[in-house]
Amino acid sequence: MQALGRQILVEYYNCDPDIINDVSQIESILLEATRKSNASIISHNFHKFSPHGVSGTVVIAESHVAIHTWPEYGYAAVDIFTCGETIDPWIIQEHIKDCFRSGNVSSMEMKRGMFKVEEGQELLFKPKDAPAFANSY
Amino acid sequence: MQALGRQILVEYYNCDPDIINDVSQIESILLEATRKSNASIISHNFHKFSPHGVSGTVVIAESHVAIHTWPEYGYAAVDIFTCGETIDPWIIQEHIKDCFRSGNVSSMEMKRGMFKVEEGQELLFKPKDAPAFANSY
Numbered sequence: 691m692q693a694l695g696r697q698i699l700v701e702y703y704n705c706d707p708d709i710i711n712d713v714s715q716i717e718s719i720l721l722e723a724t725r726k727s728n729a730s731i732i733s734h735n736f737h738k739f740s741p742h743g744v745s746g747t748v749v750i751a752e753s754h755v756a757i758h759t760w761p762e763y764g765y766a767a768v769d770i771f772t773c774g775e776t777i778d779p780w781i782i783q784e785h786i787k788d789c790f791r792s793g794n795v796s797s798m799e800m801k802r803g804m805f806k807v808e809e810g811q812e813l814l815f816k817p818k819d820a821p822a823f824a825n826s827y
Numbered sequence: 828m829q830a831l832g833r834q835i836l837v838e839y840y841n842c843d844p845d846i847i848n849d850v851s852q853i854e855s856i857l858l859e860a861t862r863k864s865n866a867s868i869i870s871h872n873f874h875k876f877s878p879h880g881v882s883g884t885v886v887i888a889e890s891h892v893a894i895h896t897w898p899e900y901g902y903a904a905v906d907i908f909t910c911g912e913t914i915d916p917w918i919i920q921e922h923i924k925d926c927f928r929s930g931n932v933s934s935m936e937m938k939r940g941m942f943k944v945e946e947g948q949e950l951l952f953k954p955k956d957a958p959a960f961a962n963s964y
Contacts, residue, residue, distance in 0.1 A: 694897055694900065694902065694904075695895065695904060697836070697906075699834070699937065699939070701939065701940065701941075732874055732882070733872045733874065735870045735872060735884070735886055737869055737870065737886060739888075745869070745886055745890065745891065746886070747872070747884040747886060747891060747893065749872060749874060749882055749883070749884060751876075753882065753895050754882065754884060754893050754895070756884065756891050756893060756906075756908070758832065758890050758891070758908065758910075760831055760940065762951070763831070763940070763942060763950075765831065765940050765942075767831075767832060767908070767939045767940055769834075769893075769906060769908070771893070771895065771904070771906070773895075800836065802836070802838065802904045803838065803897065803900070803902050803904055804838075805900060805902075813900075814899070
């Protein structure tokens, strides 16, 4: 069995509430994290909620990163979904942890899209086929 | 213990490859699904890859829906992340399953952001505080 993608679900507890309530800081941190991991950024959207909290997504050629923050609880939920061998999702996880000054992180890695393949064969990942030729719609 | 959010990770196997390679159909299906679930849509982005495959995200006031498709394998990965009591994520899961004509669906529901609360108290969810006053950034 081989998997098309891998996904890390991260719970960042005890974060700096000012940082995780600041939409421009969160955007910078997530974009910097995805760049460090060698991801190709395709689009990104961040939104600030009233009275507090931020939601955002970064679509990358290798899948996506999504975030939701609850500054009132010092908590941020982050999903890091990647495919292909060129990107290391744990670089993203680590960078965000440092920047949010999270005192308590819980991470779970899942495999997505499991297929049986013949011996010697490999699943083809989108980024291998088409490194950066995504068209916005 | 109470959770701030819930997330359904869905594996749609044996989908109609034409449908899950069509970015405009996928966009319509996901937007229709989120509307049916009573979600408040804030932004959405969909991208078509060459030679095949679609990625997209829908940010909703109640969190997000994300999709990645591999038409060559008849497979779509969907994440449905919600918070609050006003939205039923399983309506989204079911609508997408029907529209993709998926012959084999595997779903896993996770709790996100677990906190201990005093008896009689409740965690406050963003949508309850601020139903639709999100600002795009």
